[in-house]
Amino acid sequence: MPGPGPRRLYVYNGGLLARPMRARLRAAGYAVRSGLPGRHDLVGIWGASPTAQRGIAVAARRGAALVRIEDAFLRSVRPGRAGAPPLGLLIDHAGAHFDPARPSDLETLLATHPLDDTALLDRARDGISRMRGAGLTKYSGFDPDLEAPPPGYVLVVDQTAGDAAVRASRGDRNSFLEMLFEAREAHPGARILVKTHPETQQGFRAGHLRETDLGPNMQICDAPLSPWRLLEGAVAVHVFSSQMGFEAILAGHRPVVHGQPFYAGWGLTQDRAPVDRRQRRLTRAQLFAAAMILYPHWHDPHERRACSFETALDAFEAETRAWREDRAGWVASGMRLWKRRHIQKGFGTQRAVRFVDPPERAAALAEKQGRRLMVWGDRPAPEGAVRIEDGFLRSRGLGAALVPPASLGLDDLGLHYDPARESRMERLIAASPALPDAERRRARRLVEGLRAAGLSKYNLAGTELPPLPEGHRILVPGQVEDDAAIRLGAGAVRSNLALLQAVRAAHPEAVILYKPHPDVEAGLRPGAVAEPHLAADVVLIGVGAVEALEVADEVWTMTSGIGFEALLRERPVTCLGTPFYAGWGLTRDLGPPCPRRQARPDLWSLAHAALIGWPRYFDPVSGRPCPPELVLERLASGEIARRPGLRALARLQGVFASAAPLWRR
Incomplete structure (x- = not known):
């Protein structure tokens, strides 16, 4: 019998042997190995990937138990094929969550777990609220500035050709054509919007539905729009087995489901292919609690350890915000030399920050390259520049002593300390009485x-x-x-x-x-x-x-x-x-x-x-975008990067700042 400590998990997939996946599996309690397992060991396979049969065959020959591994339902900003490691894993000892042929660990949770704990369901409701408010989904690399289609359409969700979840529900291209036909028959006068998969949008894999399949008043939506915004404007939703059907439930819809995904059969969907063994009736909060809190193994990318759903969500929200704000790239003006390394590390994760002075040259370069312009504080700058300032949970040490900030506020409207004109901060405060309770509770926990x-x-x-x-x-x-x-x-x-x-x-x-x-x-x-x-x-x-x-x-x-x-x-x-x-x-x-x-x-x-x-916020150890909760933990523990010997330079900076042109201050 296996002893205490991580269980040995033998894998035959290069991705599972790679360092990021090994670290995540180790944090979840599994020690990844190559070679041949014993009968008390485990064999791990990645979903229904081409290498899965290799692991299945080894497990059968050696008498080892099989474990199926998949991405969690919040994965990364960009698809895995873009190179991003997953935020969490689904590690199932019974089956695959997307395969209705046999009950998975997730289905067993949904069918048998009481799901009646008040604290758990409160966490679930808060999680739904936060995901909707921040526009977070499995892949969150959406453009928040894109205009959503006018409301009133029927949303039909396409998936990638060859997807394992489609095959498991016995789907093919004809299944998607039938779904499109039913959506038109059920809503003869409505617009039909066909939402493509993010991997189709980015050219990684083809979808099932094509422009030539569309009739009058139908259109393909391949823009990087948040699913939450699309769901807000939909009068009906048709899905086959896409995760977007799960999100449609969370958004208040009762989607028409043509396949047999994990979320079908619990009284929250209109099922065209019911799974007879699923007879229980669940609430949205219960479905979410099982699928997002109890079932996944979440990974803290900053501490590199297992974590709660909420900690993973905090990290994912910070990473998503950074990607959305930085994806076009920045031109920075008025930045003192010592600040530039930290600005580059914090804001240059998508495209390297260009540092240009004076601000007139910076603005011209930003316009030419389609970048955004940032300036420090109240330095002279053209209209529309984003001004940055130290945040209110800054550091252990002074900015004047060249201690880098762990937080920076971005304001595209004005300056928070200038009451003569509205700032982004002021607008946030003015709107804050309408905050969801989940966000107020988060703020209270942070303050406490x-x-x-x-x-x-x-x-x-x-x-x-x-x-x-x-x-x-x-x-x-x-x-x-x-x-x-x-x-x-x-x-x-x-x-x-x-x-x-x-x-x-x-x-x-x-x-x-x-x-x-x-x-x-x-x-x-x-x-x-x-x-x-x-x-x-x-x-x-x-x-x-x-x-x-x-x-x-x-x-x-x-x-x-x-x-x-x-x-x-x-x-x-x-x-x-x-x-x-x-x-x-x-x-x-x-x-x-x-x-x-x-x-x-x-x-x-x-x-x-x-x-x-x-x-x-920026991790004081790595400099990478992070949530405020991590900065609080770092500052409280004293776990921060230090740059000794800068006091003399700080004094010189103070002496020469007043003599320098404004754009150099």
């Missing part, structure tokens, strides 16, 4: 994780708090006085000294705690107060933001990000300027009003916009 780990924007190692007087303590965070957030977002109070004086005038009996900005404290940026002890009761030299917030009863600020961090810790915040988090009913606002801000989000909705919706 930040609190528990004691994380802030820079996460500097601080000194101990000095003895503090008793009384009502007001934290006043200092700012860099020439920073764009002050220039564009401050009101009448525009200096650290004036801010301290305003707080003292409003609260003469309070204990005022002044925390200088880390860049100012390090001597890298302007904003020092000559004699801060004259305006504050205690000056918190070297004290971290989190430690300062823990002892504060409230916060007064011009536009500091510490005001946002105070909100995350549910401290009252008074704003004398108009930062991105002011004007939404969550702060006391004494600065210039922003009449556009009429929405009233709760804290978790605001946090979602600022920490999830707006920024892009």
